[in-house]
Amino acid sequence: xxxxxxxxxxxxxxxxxxxxxxxxxxxxxxxxxxxxxxxxxxxxxxxxxxxxxxxxxxxxxxxxxxxxxxxxxxxxxxxxxxxxxxxxxxxxxxxxxxxxxxxxxxxxxxxxxx
Amino acid sequence: xxxxxxxxxxxxxxxxxxxxxxxxxxxxxxxxxxxxxxxxxxxxxxxxxxxxxxxxxxxxxxxxxxxxxxxxxxxxxxxxxxxxxxxxxxxxxxxxxxxxxxxxxxxxxxxxxxxx
Numbered sequence: 539x540x541x542x543x544x545x546x547x548x549x550x551x552x553x554x555x556x557x558x559x560x561x562x563x564x565x566x567x568x569x570x571x572x573x574x575x576x577x578x579x580x581x582x583x584x585x586x587x588x589x590x591x592x593x594x595x596x597x598x599x600x601x602x603x604x605x606x607x608x609x610x611x612x613x614x615x616x617x618x619x620x621x622x623x624x625x626x627x628x629x630x631x632x633x634x635x636x637x638x639x640x641x642x643x644x645x646x647x648x649x650x651x652x
Numbered sequence: 653x654x655x656x657x658x659x660x661x662x663x664x665x666x667x668x669x670x671x672x673x674x675x676x677x678x679x680x681x682x683x684x685x686x687x688x689x690x691x692x693x694x695x696x697x698x699x700x701x702x703x704x705x706x707x708x709x710x711x712x713x714x715x716x717x718x719x720x721x722x723x724x725x726x727x728x729x730x731x732x733x734x735x736x737x738x739x740x741x742x743x744x745x746x747x748x749x750x751x752x753x754x755x756x757x758x759x760x761x762x763x764x765x766x767x768x
Contacts, residue, residue: 580758
């Protein structure tokens with residue numbers, strides 16, 4: 539049981555390049571999330587997926603697209619990277635059990651856009 | 653507006669002492685959840701404790717307890733008997749329901765430093 543996995547762990551892009559951040563969870567959770575964390579800040583929600591095939595915008599969706607092709611995987615795409623997208627990106631999935639909710643986070647992807 | 657406020661940028665404590673990390677929240681929803689996460693220097697987000705808005709008792713998980721004062725809209729984290737390994741950034745978060753469904757909004761965090 540690996541929990542939430544993310545690839546890659548680190549990435550350097552040039553302005554205008556595109557890339558896809560991959561996320562997968564093996565806990566059979568319906569809900570998955572993408573957050574970004576900027577220096578000295580908490581996490582901010584980029585996109586959300588309540589279930590396979592559905593996605594919704596969060597607080598900071600501009601410049602990103604997402605895809606939830608199946609229950610396990612939720613990818614985040616930067617079509618044309620900008621320096622303002624330099625950040626650490628976290629994927630998460632949500633479990634509700636016995637009235638207690640938990641969001642489990644992946645290890646993060648550190649992205650630098652030059 | 654839904655918001656989480658952590659007013660302590662940094663806290664310093666000695667080993668074996670107890671420490672309280674402050675968190676206040678703002679929401680008009682009657683149903684919400686409050687979370688604390690630990691982020692060590694390695695960067696991962698580690699779930700510590702959860703408190704539901706309708707829970708009558710304060711949540712506890714080992715050395716962690718959540719001092720939930722609903723009328724004051726505060727959800728402070730208490731760490732008893734601090735250990736060196738507790739040195740990390742701590743985030744308070746709130747589950748909200750919005751157009752995106754259910755998501756977490758986070759405070760800016762408090763850096764805890766534990767010394768021997």
